[in-house]
Amino acid sequence: KQEVTQIPAALSVPEGENLVLNCSFTDSAIYNLQWFRQDPGKGLTSLLLIQSSQREQTSGRLNASLDKSSGRSTLYIAASQPGDSATYLCAALTGGGNKLTFGTGTQLKVEL
């Protein structure tokens, strides 16, 4: 059974800082690894998707990497802004492409 863990659970940084969020998963037989953003009381916004054959994906100030063999993914946020404050979730897609297994998330606060 796939288990996904995220550390840290919460992070508070000053504006402008670069930061790394960590995600680990127990079953390396994944189709892809996705990072989502969740604002309080809102839905899930897809940020980046890394297919199992890929090593990283970039979108603007965000860069996600994937190391399947070690069961790890990282989300790097460059030059953080207060608008980046949210909960970041990683999720591994397994089971014939049908099922996402989510981590508990990292709650990020970027302060002025």
Next chain:
Amino acid sequence: EPEVTQTPSHQVTQMGQEVILRCVPISNHLYFYWYRQILGQKVEFLVSFYNNEISEKSEIFDDQFSVERPDGSNFTLKIRSTKLEDSAMYFCASTGQTSGANVLTFGAGSRLTVL
């Protein structure tokens, strides 16, 4: 940008009552999902649906739950007799494919409060 639409945004119900949560997936998508998130806990997979039938379901999705695509646009989740522990945010998602490039688009969620 196409959206997944969920209604209601918040529903309060008494224990034992039936609840139907509604979703309108993106129009050309073929695969539909329900997930739930109990407050302070992980987002959990409930069920996936394709070609008018359930393709996979989790242990959570017991006989109290059912899904239906009653017409060409809506996708519903019914909870037959709600329990206190059913209180959660329920997310609908859809995608046009199942592959490594599968990006699920999630709705904003329906918050269910069972009293």
